Amino acid sequence: MNSILLETKNLHRSFGGVHAVKDVSFHVRQGQIKAVIGPNGAGKTTLFNLIAGTLAPNRGEVIFRGKPITGRKPHAVAALGIARTFQTTKLFPHMTVHENVMVGRHTRTRSGFVAGMLNLPWTWRELRQTETKAHEILENLGLATYAGETASNLPFGRQRLVEFARALATEPTILLLDEPAAGLNIYETKELSQLILKIRDTGVTCLVVEHDMSLVMEISDEVVVLDQGQKIAEGPPSAIQRNPEVIRVYLGDDHA
């Protein structure tokens, strides 16, 4: 079995009196597609934000490649090789698609204020590499035709793919996808599941927070189920589907 890449230990976060995430422990193995599911308000996105550094936990630990990264800021987490997308797509609306992906190369490039202001020759080389790399990524995702388009002009489904491309541009070890199927129709969702599998096959581990059960069951190797901030089940999709506790949470007591 592959080694553990990302792990949370007793992660806890409350807002006022509400315990959004209660002592959640789970791990993601290298090369896995792991899904976190649960009804609305189960704490999925909060859990995500705790891992990505957007929120700090009240207690508990996040461990990446054996080292604690708890409470690190999002930019530091990203620099370690943890990339994410957002539930509501957050592109840079006035930039072109190509530029959006170029920003994704930030952690892989280094020209700073002084080099930039003086326009030093080595920054040209770096810029060319950034442009080329961004193009490659767009081509791989079939987005090359949109490269010059202003991001906000793209249809919603395409915008989501551009956000994927931008996250992949950081060359992450693990990709955190926050409800990637939200707002997509069934065809787009189908396309999306193929894409996530393809990304995994290039060696990027994926952690997916998702509402759409069909997507989760189709692509994930393992599923964690959250309800009211607590982990209530974990296992392969087939076992999760039969788990009475999960059925109760999703469909109500009568069906359990």
Place this chain on the structure above:
Amino acid sequence: MMRLRIYYPVLAAAFLIVALHLGLAATGKTYYMTQITMSAYYALVVIGLCLLMGYAGQISLGHAGFFAIGGYTIAVLTTHNLSSHHGNPTIAWLRSVGLIVQWQDLYGREILSFSPWLAFMAALLLTALIALVIGLPVIRLKGHYLAMATLGFGLIIYRIILGAKTFGQADGISNVPAFPLVDGLQVNGRVAFRVQNYYIAWAVVLAAMILALNLIHSRVGRALRSIHQSEEAAHSLGINTYRYKLATFILSALFAAIGGALLTHYNGSIGPSEATVMKSVRYVAIVAVGGMANLWGVMVMGILLNFLSLRGVFGTFDDTVFGAILIAVMLFAPQGLLRVPQLRALTSRLSGRSHE
């Protein structure tokens, strides 16, 4: 070749600057060059502020404060008479290496003071330090809160200048010497130096423009624009948004301080009116009307509006005009004039590209 294309407007500007000189000389209006020179130094403030507001998306209502810090630092250091410490060995040594110089003021008195270069470096250092200390806490704030915090900073600087004897209180500091840059070139407001200073000021402005243009087309410029457009996304991609905003704040403060320092040498004096809140509002209004994320627009507006103001065209409505400009821009084009569709189409056709 993309990289060279951003310099074409610089060349065009250089031609226009020479043409303007020739035009003024031919029509016998060379005295306009004095106000153009002064406007150029004010334009440095808005070029820096354009990076901060237009690109990084952070407002400052305290940039007149940084302008004043630059101006007052060099004014104090170059006019403080050290003659009484004549025998002091440290002073003697500083004098021997050229960091302290002797010169004659307007009344023929011998003055022993710090050299303009030393004062200039000290002004930049002090400005960077103050911008860092102020920026560390306030740059965490957003929107209105950042506006109010920087406004507070500007008010404090104004009050300090108005209250402290060292800064000449309401009279300001006069008798500031010329700034010899290299042999034969000096920042000096006398009529004999008018043409020379017209070109010195423009050279400084164009140099600032080149640095700023380079920056916005670099990795850092992309990062700044991304912070402006979605700070959360920028942060998630590994951009240290706080550090980038802070660095831009300091950089823009330095631009303002250079403007303040050079204008003080040029005018031979500086007064507390340079540090008023209305001056800060004026700079913000110029950046807004220049198109926010549009360095050329902001620079041209900076020269034009300051020139008209210095010529007294707005009369007693001087501050009113800038207030009105700000209100009008906020009402009709809050995203900057460049975002007004017609204008945007026009400018992108003119420049053949857009760096939006």
